[in-house]
Amino acid sequence: MSRPVGRVLTLLELLQSGGTRTVAELADRLGVDGRTVRRYVDQLIDLDVPVESVRGRYGGYRLAPGTALPPLMFSDDEALAVLLGLVAGRRAGLTPDGTAGETAAAKIRRVLPVRIARRLDVVLDSLAFTDEPGAFPAPDxxxxxxxxxxxxxxxxxxxxxxxxxxxxxxxxxxxxxxxxxxxxxxxxxxxxxxxxxxxxxxxxxxxxxxxxxxxxxxxxxxxxxxxxLTGFATAAYRYEVTLRIQGTVEQVRARLPASVARLEECAPGDDEGDRGGEGDEGDEGEGRGGRESWLRAELRAQSLDWLPPVLASLDRPFVIEGPEELRGLVAEFAERLASFARSA
The missing domain is CATH 2.30.30 (SH3 type barrels.)
Known part of the structure; x- marks a missing residue:
């Protein structure tokens, strides 16, 4: 596509976005002078595109209201963005109808120039996803x-x-x-x-x-x-777990996100006062991510087996307030790690 033709199409896209565009604005966006903009407008009019001239201080050019616009035209980057969005949305369960996403992508690919279609095929063929399409049912x-x-x-x-x-x-x-x-x-x-x-x-x-x-x-x-997310963290499960963890909100959230646990700043226990400073009374931990303090984490779980390795990965001082069963599992996990280290 020659540069003048490309600029004419870009002019059409600018006018399609709505409103009145001044000559100075169009000239700046197209990288040409005002006389060239007027010549491009004449070319659009010759193609039966109803471009109107608006007079006055804030005048310029616009498309006539109610205009039936020509078919959409995508640049290479735009076509790639649309197709990747459709593919990723279908894979992630974000398109309400998987069939609609597939047919939309097929229609776009069908009208693309061969050169662009081949380049997009290379990208799509090179992609790998960690989940299968349709892993979750799509909404109506x-x-x-x-x-x-x-x-x-x-x-x-x-x-x-x-x-x-x-x-x-x-x-x-x-x-x-x-x-x-x-x-x-x-x-x-x-x-x-x-x-x-x-x-x-x-x-x-x-x-x-x-x-x-x-x-x-x-x-x-x-x-x-x-x-x-709060609803996920407070849903009814078999176990109700309460922990006190010393650290910043960012450190704790890295292993216990908002969808898993609720966090709030708390005072240290009698045996923890020498290990960390008490926060300002009434402050909430969620808003004080940069300062280390004692945080209370509350979560619900159907099983406790996954928690000991998560707590170990935190590498922060913690106290288990409940349930008692979790204390035993953490002790067993620590002993297994110690035995692995000794056997090495």
Missing amino acids: AEVLLALADAVRHRRAVALRYTDRKGQRGDRTLHPYGIVAHAGRWYVTGKDPEIDEYRTFRLDRITSARPLAGGSYEVPDGFDAADRV
């Missing part, structure tokens, strides 16, 4: 769109939902936000009937119907992603 596209509309316009929705035990039921929700996490989609908000926060997996929702009535308010500072 209509459900996702209905919930997104409800979040934006603060409308209550009636959900038809299947829980982890396979039991179906109806729920009413004031949706506050939609979260994509670890290959799954979630909607979180408040159930107005019981006045409690609830989080639902989108792939378990079979229908989402907006309800008539007034809107609702989202609490100030509400963080949908934080609510979902």
Whole structure:
């Protein structure tokens, strides 16, 4: 593609983005002078692209409202970005419909010039993924769109939902936000009937119907992603574990992320006062990641076997407040490590 033709297409893309563009702005973006911009505009008009001239101090050029624009045209980088996004989204479970992602990618590849298509094939053939496509069930596209509309316009929705035990039921929700996490989609908000926060997996929702009535308010500072992660950390499991760990928030979070444990700054115990300074009264550890202090970690687990090696990898002083069974497992793990060292 010759440089003048490429600049004309770039001019069209700039005008397609909406609004009025001044001659000076277009000349700067295209790297040409004002006279050349006017010549490029004339070429677009000759191709029946309805470019309008706007007079006045803030005048320039724009496309006529309601214009049926020519087909999309992608540069090499744009085509690569779109295709990689579709492939990665399908692999990560972030596209509501795997078939739609595949057909969209196929349509884009079908209209690409051979040279670009071959280069993209080389990239895609060189990629390796650590998980299989479709590892998680994808949400229904209509459900996702209905919930997104409800979040934006603060409308209550009636959900038809299947829980982890396979039991179906109806729920009413004031949706506050939609979260994509670890290959799954979630909607979180408040159930107005019981006045409690609830989080639902989108792939378990079979229908989402907006309800008539007034809107609702989202609490100030509400963080949908934080609510979902906190829900994981506080879900009902077999064991409730409480630890006191000396270190910074960053050190602890490296092994116990927010989806696993809740953290708060705490005072050292009677036997720990000489090992670390007490934090300012009332301060929370989450906001003081750069200073070392004693932190209380609370988490729930179905099994305790994974915790001893995690605590060892922290390489920080810690105290197990409960359960008692975890103390025994940590002692056994420490003895195994010591025996391995002695045998070496």
